[in-house]
Amino acid sequence: MGEFLRARRAEVTPDQVGLPAVGHPRRVKGLRREEVAQLAAISTEYYTRIEQGRLSGASAPVLAAIARALRLDDAQTSYLYQLAEKPGAPTRRPRRRTAPRVHPQTQLLLDNLTDTPAMVLGPSMSVLAWNSLAAALYTDFSALSPTERNLMRMAFLDPRMRDLYTDWEDSARACVAYVRMDAATSPADPDLQALVGELSVHDDDFRRWWAAHDVAHKTFGTKRYHHPVAGDLTLDWQMLTCPHDPSQSIMVLTAPTATPSHQALRFLASWAAHPPVPRPEHTTSHPPHTP
Numbered sequence: 001m002g003e004f005l006r007a008r009r010a011e012v013t014p015d016q017v018g019l020p021a022v023g024h025p026r027r028v029k030g031l032r033r034e035e036v037a038q039l040a041a042i043s044t045e046y047y048t049r050i051e052q053g054r055l056s057g058a059s060a061p062v063l064a065a066i067a068r069a070l071r072l073d074d075a076q077t078s079y080l081y082q083l084a085e086k087p088g089a090p091t092r093r094p095r096r097r098t099a100p101r102v103h104p105q106t107q108l109l110l111d112n113l114t115d116t117p118a119m120v121l122g123p124s125m126s127v128l129a130w131n132s133l134a135a136a137l138y139t140d141f142s143a144l145s146p147t148e149r150n151l152m153r154m155a156f157l158d159p160r161m162r163d164l165y166t167d168w169e170d171s172a173r174a175c176v177a178y179v180r181m182d183a184a185t186s187p188a189d190p191d192l193q194a195l196v197g198e199l200s201v202h203d204d205d206f207r208r209w210w211a212a213h214d215v216a217h218k219t220f221g222t223k224r225y226h227h228p229v230a231g232d233l234t235l236d237w238q239m240l241t242c243p244h245d246p247s248q249s250i251m252v253l254t255a256p257t258a259t260p261s262h263q264a265l266r267f268l269a270s271w272a273a274h275p276p277v278p279r280p281e282h283t284t285s286h287p288p289h290t291p
Contacts, residue, residue: 001083005051007213008070009036016071031070039069058084075181079215082184102129103244110134110250115269117235117253120242121218123182124192125151125175128248133265136272137227137253138164152179153195156203166224166232169205176209177216184215218249230268233261 010030019035031039037047042062050058050066058066063084067077102120110118110131117137119130127149130141139160141149148154152175154161155168165171183192199206220238227233235253242248255261 001080002051002053003211004080004083004213005036005066005070007211008072008076009033012071017069036066036069040065042066075177075216078217079181079184100126100128100245100248102248103242106242106244106248106250113252115266117265119251121151121239121249121251123186123189123247124179124195125153125182126191127151132272133269134253136229136268137225147194150195151175153199156199156206164225164227166226171223172205173209173214174216174221176206177214178218180210180213181215181217218251223253227264227268229271230264233264234259235261235265 012031014031014035017031017035017039019031019039033048033051034044037044040047040062042065046062047066050062060081063080064077067080070076072080100122106120107129110120110129113131114133117131117134119134119141120128122128126146127141130138135141139154139158152172155165155172155175162168179192179195183189186192196210200210218239220236222234222236225233225235233255235255237251237253240250240252242250255265
């Protein structure tokens with residue numbers, strides 16, 4: 001919580017919240033702790049204890065006041081509340097969970113969406129199931145190990161994703177914000193820790209963006225792609241919660257009927273159903289010898 005509050009405090013200037021920018025020279029960006037406390041109508045000592053992690057939690061009115069003082073949006077406020085519900089004492093290391101399973105009816109739903117890319121995402125953007133058009137759009141998920149089937153991991157470590165996403169930086173930063181939000185409910189999850197550790201070692205952008213503590217809910221939006229087969233596509237996406245397991249969501253990507261992107265999706269679906277057969281290498285054949 002302390003890291004999150006400090007990151008948000010650094011983004012707010014005194015003039016944005018109606019405070020005079022006077023006093024001693026500022027050693028850090030944004031608001032001072034005493035200014036946040038003043039805006040939230042709490043004591044500086046109390047706010048300092050919250051930011052330093054010396055409180056196991058804070059009341060809902062105090063959290064609401066801090067959220068208003070730091071100009072948090074809905075996603076950031078939700079993240080703050082989730083963090084506040086965590087106990088301050090260290091918890092036991094959780095056991096590694098068994099591999100999540102997708103309900104057969106959900107897989108059947110994906111398979112029946114022949115003109116629509118769709119996949120089931122678990123916590124931390126892991127890809128649990130997909131249909132053939134999602135594989136044609138992104139990659140052959142069946143050829144990847146379960147650890148590699150993760151949209152955030154692919155965004156940073158798979159060079160093809162940087163070419164696939166027209167706005168790669170926006171897409172990658174959004175993935176980080178979504179996973180940061182998921183991390184509030186299970187910060188000690190060993191799979192999440194392994195993923196964050198791997199990406200922190202291998203990518204400077206990820207390390208910087210993860211440290212920024214930006215958060216967002218996975219709801220809906222628009223993605224732009226430059227596909228090597230289908231060309232340019234602009235697709236709307238939305239997340240649907242799986243009724244059999246609320247921790248799983250179905251991501252569906254669509255395009256308005258009769259648009260170039262819709263036609264490109266239909267072409268990609270046809271290509272996925274009947275991929276071109278690789279031509280054999282040219283060899284020189286000799287007719288049989290006849291006496």
